[in-house]
Amino acid sequence: MITAVETYRSAEEAARALGGGGAIYLAGGTLVMAEVNANRTPPRLVRTVDPGLRQIVASSETIRLGAGVTMAQILASRDCAVLHDVARQIGGPQVRSMATVGGNLFARHPYGDLAVALLALGARVALAGQTSLRSLADLLRDRERPALVTQIEVPRPRGDRAFGFVKIARIHPRGASLLSIAAFLPREGSRMRGVRIAYGGMADRPIQAAAVERALEGAVLDEGTIARAVAVAAQGLEPPTDSLASAWYRREVVGVHLRRLLERLSRP
């Protein structure tokens, strides 16, 4: 039962209010409000009207997204074109006008499609009250400790074939992912350097596919490389079994979808 809603002017004040415990941070509310409606939250709701959290600041190298930027805002911003294909596949129109980037980083399986894409892109996050940025990979490893994310810095991939995303869902156009794959394949000449492959739905959180990354790193993206990557698509992974799919099914099909994505990104 919520007994107090605390609205702060700045993210820093909100972060301090969360530090005391017994509170949950409310962003777009698409996940938190369902818990509030079911009486399953701590008693205090903490929110902020900090305008910095709603801003998108783009440079030639990076896109800086305020944690409170919504999927609809991403879709309306030409600077965020690289994320359009991902944001478009999140929920329906109502969810997209509410759901925030920050909330997506903390969404539980099967949600977190944008987090998967941001993980592959090598995004870094700024936390309230801290000056240095932390890698998203690091944040996703430990989402329990309360820390308020204020900004997400996304390096811009170079070229159309450097980034791709697929979401596999049973219901179109608005189902939850049974799995998702994001591939970041920067090229140096014809070889890939600094490859990152991220999966959603293949663990309890967005994760990198280390074996696939090893198979691609330094290689030319041709038929042989794709076959080697696909062969290790599910290596070392223990995907969940849930109402969307079984662990067995996820392990069986992840390679098929990885192959299609890599083939798409290999075509000039």
Add this chain to the structure above:
Amino acid sequence: MPKKPITFVLNGAERAAFADPGQNLLDFLRRGVGDLTPKYGCGQGGCGACTVLLDGEPVLACLTLAEAVEGRRVDTVAGLGGPAPHPLQEAFMAHFAAQCGYCTPGMLMSAKALLDRNPRPTREEVIEAISGNLCRCTGYEPIIAAILSAAASGARP
């Protein structure tokens, strides 16, 4: 528990009412303000029956904190049309797009959000626009036809 006074613009008219801590916008509109047009289907974002426009954007009232609409504009089906039904409502009647009618207010607001932004949508754009709204009766085709025909008629007060 302290209630919070909320002042906002509902269907063009300024309104004020008290919200409970943590109360969602759907409950606030229905019980606090007396606008019964947005419907409760699930309370968790799954059905879209509670769709209203917040500053022109479609949102799920059941997942919106009532306090968050302070100073903002909310539009519901209660504000559609005047003495005569809105062209979308006419089209829903003509195409038999409501059977039990429970999804209809949400469908109408999603359709309005679409046509306000994109007066001549394609069939695919209509499907996308109502993809967050469940209908258990019609099979969706009559709803899609109604929205396309309202768009084709062009009249949008």
